[in-house]
Amino acid sequence: DAMVIQNPRYQVTQFGKPVTLSCSQTLNHNVMYWYQQKSSQAPKLLFHYYDKDFNNEADTPDNFQSRRPNTSFCFLDIRSPGLGDAAMYLCATSRGTGAPGYTFGSGTRLTVV
Amino acid sequence: SQQGEEDPQALSIQEGENATMNCSYKTSINNLQWYRQNSGRGLVHLILIRSNEREKHSGRLRVTLDTSKKSSSLLITASRAADTASYFCATDHSGNTPLVFGKGTRLSVIA
Numbered sequence: 001d002a003m004v005i006q007n008p009r010y011q012v013t014q015f016g017k018p019v020t021l022s023c024s025q026t027l028n029h030n031v032m033y034w035y036q037q038k039s040s041q042a043p044k045l046l047f048h049y050y051d052k053d054f055n056n057e058a059d060t061p062d063n064f065q066s067r068r069p070n071t072s073f074c075f076l077d078i079r080s081p082g083l084g085d086a087a088m089y090l091c092a093t094s095r096g097t098g099a100p101g102y103t104f105g106s107g108t109r110l111t112v113v
Numbered sequence: 114s115q116q117g118e119e120d121p122q123a124l125s126i127q128e129g130e131n132a133t134m135n136c137s138y139k140t141s142i143n144n145l146q147w148y149r150q151n152s153g154r155g156l157v158h159l160i161l162i163r164s165n166e167r168e169k170h171s172g173r174l175r176v177t178l179d180t181s182k183k184s185s186s187l188l189i190t191a192s193r194a195a196d197t198a199s200y201f202c203a204t205d206h207s208g209n210t211p212l213v214f215g216k217g218t219r220l221s222v223i224a
Binding site: 004006033035040041042043044045048088090092096097098100101102103104105106107109 | 143144146148154155156157158201205207209212213215219
């Protein structure tokens with residue numbers, strides 16, 4: 001089945017230690033998104049790629065970076081995780097930003113200790 | 114902020130009852146979508162309603178949209194315990210910008 005896969009499901013990292021979350025898709029969608037979701041809150045868009053074009057949200061901290069080496073993969077790098085970065089990180093894809101229905105991965109739960 | 118606001122924040126009902134969740138938004142939209150999220154999982158797309166539509170059905174789901182009031186409602190009829198989840202509305206404001214999600218309604222269906 002075509003899908004969006006996030007690895008790992010759970011990630012524990014130390015305060016200040018760089019961490020990378022990964023997302024892959026078999027849907028061949030043009031757009032890939034990273035959302036951050038804290039407990040009982042709305043998913044908040046960090047950035048998205050339309051093909052190779054990177055689009056950063058204005059309020060996304062510089063601590064967060066992303067890479068999309070090819071259509072299938074997208075990575076979220078957190079350079080120096082703080083306690084406030086503990087959250088669920090959700091990857092999603094769509095054919096276009098205005099295309100109906102995003103497909104989400106199962107998420108990576110990040111814990112910072 | 115363009116973020117939608119759902120109400121109620123939490124809803125608890127008995128199995129077999131209907132569940133209604135509401136979403137309000139602030140700026141004009143191209144379409145509005147509803148998503149479901151089981152605890153600790155990703156979101157699943159349920160239904161989309163375009164700005165020129167007033168009502169849409171999909172199985173036990175009924176969505177309405179009132180663009181004059183900038184609001185939408187999601188009705189789940191004959192609820193089941195398996196419907197227990199959080200439900201989010203998401204708005205597409207221009208057709209070429211990413212979705213903006215609301216804070217969600219946590220639905221608990223008690224068997």
